[in-house]
Amino acid sequence: MNEPTSELSFDVTEADFRQTVLERSLEVPVLVDCWAPWCGPCRNLKPVLEKLVQDYGGRFLLAKLNTDEAPQISAALQIRSIPLVVLFVGGRPVDQFMGALPESQVRAFLDKHLGEQVSPIDALREDAAQAEPEIAEAMLREGLEHAPGHPAVTLDLAERLVARGALDDAQGLLDAMADADRDDRHAALVKRIALARNRPPGDARALAARIAADRKDFDARFALAAIQAYEGDFNAAFDQLLEVVMRDKAEWREKARQQLVEWFGVCPDAEAVSRGRRYLGMYLN
Numbered sequence: 001m002n003e004p005t006s007e008l009s010f011d012v013t014e015a016d017f018r019q020t021v022l023e024r025s026l027e028v029p030v031l032v033d034c035w036a037p038w039c040g041p042c043r044n045l046k047p048v049l050e051k052l053v054q055d056y057g058g059r060f061l062l063a064k065l066n067t068d069e070a071p072q073i074s075a076a077l078q079i080r081s082i083p084l085v086v087l088f089v090g091g092r093p094v095d096q097f098m099g100a101l102p103e104s105q106v107r108a109f110l111d112k113h114l115g116e117q118v119s120p121i122d123a124l125r126e127d128a129a130q131a132e133p134e135i136a137e138a139m140l141r142e143g144l145e146h147a148p149g150h151p152a153v154t155l156d157l158a159e160r161l162v163a164r165g166a167l168d169d170a171q172g173l174l175d176a177m178a179d180a181d182r183d184d185r186h187a188a189l190v191k192r193i194a195l196a197r198n199r200p201p202g203d204a205r206a207l208a209a210r211i212a213a214d215r216k217d218f219d220a221r222f223a224l225a226a227i228q229a230y231e232g233d234f235n236a237a238f239d240q241l242l243e244v245v246m247r248d249k250a251e252w253r254e255k256a257r258q259q260l261v262e263w264f265g266v267c268p269d270a271e272a273v274s275r276g277r278r279y280l281g282m283y284l285n
Helices: 017-026 040-055 071-076 104-116 121-132 131-148 151-161 167-176 183-196 204-213 220-230 234-249 250-264 270-284
Strands: 009-012 028-035 063-067 082-091 092-098
Touching: 009 017, 009 040, 017 028, 017 082, 017 121, 028 040, 028 270, 040 063, 040 104, 040 250, 063 121, 071 220, 082 104, 092 104, 104 151, 121 131, 121 151, 121 250, 131 151, 151 183, 183 220, 220 234, 220 250, 234 250, 234 270
Parallel strands: 009 063, 028 063
Antiparallel strands: 028 082, 082 092
């Protein structure tokens, strides 16, 4: 009989591997001990792992998989020799070691991954940030299935949805967030959605021609900047308004400064914002 999954150490089978390993590793790292009854080194390693899971006091869980009874999982993990110990974080394997290592080496293995205390949900977010858009969106949706309403994951997903134009879906996520979780990033995404819903009037080419004919046509610069911001080209939008700040010393300059500050809070490109702030500070001094 399997030990209850409320314990730090428990047996796992193919039938409950997804629930007890993959899903639980979204909340806490799970160390999977792949063993078999006939394996002598496995018997030597088992008490070491069971001691360490108690010593670490819940910083990871120990799942014991009898490979003789789990051929599909064994194939998925590409097990060639046992004992094999695999660490799962955020629903996926992140590292492994083979053989009956002494306690000191197993501790070193664990400390390499547990020492920084990165939560599984943060690890999932980091992985999603590096993934292709479709994969990242699927990862974040999975994260919300296991951590419903998680503010950072919700905002990550909403940002992905805004980027691909799924504005209604993004707005729904933001509207469902608790008031206590609505921070500056939430406000910025709400503004981005509002910006993306309403295309400003005017023809970009005609406005660019007006600016080429008169560098101080500030009406045209503001109109073109609004179109560029709507299209997501914040670098170009910032450049138009920075030209206004540089060329005017009165009302237009202040109007441009205010619009830049508002868009700095909306722009998802940190590098573009940093560049814009740097030049704005330079031109105002």
